[in-house]
Amino acid sequence: MTLAIEVSGLQKNFGEVQALRGIDFTVEQGTVVGLLGPNGSGKTTIVRILATLLKADAGNAKVAGIDVGTSPDQVRTMIGLTGQYAAVDEYLTGRENLQLFGQLFHLSKKQAAHRADELLSRFDLTDAADRGIKGYSGGMRRRLDLAASLIGHPSVLFLDEPTTGLDPRSRLGMWDVIESLVAQGTTVLLTTQYLEEADQLASRSVVLDHGSVIAQGTSDELKSQVGGDRVEVVVELPTQLAQAQSALSPIASGELNVNVDERKVIVPTSGGSRSVIEAVRLLDDAQISIADIALRRPTLDDVFLSLTGRSAEEVQVLEVNAKQRSRRGARA
């Protein structure tokens, strides 16, 4: 087995903010690894270091066996990068953009033109090829952006939140494209806030929080860390929420979670479908009316919840508030 990405002890500070506090992980060649975590957890910083855009303060990072700190130029011939912003020129046409990046990848003019045509047809952009990017939809821009990052046949592709801000249909389209790339043997490091996306695309995930790796493994491994299934109960009356929580504790195999807004109690359980019957009985005994009840497999959201004690969304809200505060502080 060959490692496409090796990261060890990676650290990075921005002023007083410790963005990365010693990151270790590896990615096998030809696989997709998801970097998972809320905003500010360090995902983008890792990608920027691996894509030679940022220098680490400490630690080692190798891409395709080449050290990014000491030989960034060589790394650049092996990688493709698609960031959070569509990194294409607004005033050029799709074709002109791809030809420009092809030339800058040091393909000959002819090769660059040929490669541009190839990518345009592959990403279903041939009809729009000679129109300015200004008239492209968000999904088309992202596809062009992804096409641009494939100009040099990269062996390692970095996708930094490739579907953020896309409508659901474009997102599914993007997933198809990424899956077909991986089928052809490209190694992909994908960052995302959408746990569903990592679940769908990545064979393994590295979960980050506050610049540290808090868990890693396959989706199934992560889910089994959380324990078996989940019984989700939505109660009719918000006032009965606490009551429901204590009524359901006998069937719980771990800590129960309560979502007040959704009037929902989430019960980890190992009893399979029997626990649903049990839950109904317990709630009925306690005279609590049920609006909805379901048994489901844990999602990566549950992973995050059980590892950090907060849901990914909650963390994001906190992070954003903290960022706004610190920015205001910095300006004052």
Added chain:
Amino acid sequence: MTTTEAVTKYRPTLGWLVYDTIAVAKRHIIKITRVPETLFFALIQPVIFVLLFAFVFGGAINLGDSGGAGAYREYLIPGIFAQTVIFAVASITVGITEDANRGIMDRFRSLPMRPGAVLGGHTLASLFQNILVIIILSITGLFVGWRIRSSVADALLGYLLLATFAYAMTWFGAWIGLHMPSPEVAGTAGFAWVFPLTFASNVFTPIATMPSWLQPIALWNPVSCLALACRKLFGNPIPFPGNSFPERHAVPMAFAYALVLLAVFAPLAVRAFKTRNVGGLKA
């Protein structure tokens, strides 16, 4: 991965720098043709200044012995050239900041291209734009009565000086642009300081008519040196001729100012380009 195409591997040669620079310059020149408004507004400002000073303020400005309305117009045009060249800074700052914030600069930085080429190409395209502006401005000048009264060699040296200075200013502008958080700020930062710099100079009024505390500042102001050098090289009026160092050596000094700007800000800008983080400060 199997591929029919041979991807050329990275080679650190001057040849690649030139190749990459031209590729990037082409991108920006296409942009000028797609958005001709950019060129139009780059032109309209100096033309308005020509008309304003030639016909509105000109009559009130004291040229001493060189007097007369026609003389002022001949005095004015080289000054406007100098002002335009200083404004070359603004022709690039906004574009650079936009690129940095939109992520296309990250794309460039992750390509195996020469890092100097991104700014090299952008400044080259900006130079091209500024040369166009100078040409159109020269034609405007001819209409209001400006004439080249020197030798062809001197006149060519004058245009070479303007191009060199404009090129140096675009690198300065690139450096500013790389330090601005947003295009809006860059738009102001690119030219807010240009007004005091060009007005406290001999661009519109002879230095001898200014208060005595301001005179040495205006005398050594690079804009004054540039304007005076142009007047000498194009054979235009020089009122209240003095014998100070910058007045005697205006031409070499103007070239020196340009080359120093270039030598300082080109490497600084390339360094800022290599280390710029997206949006300036994203953690």
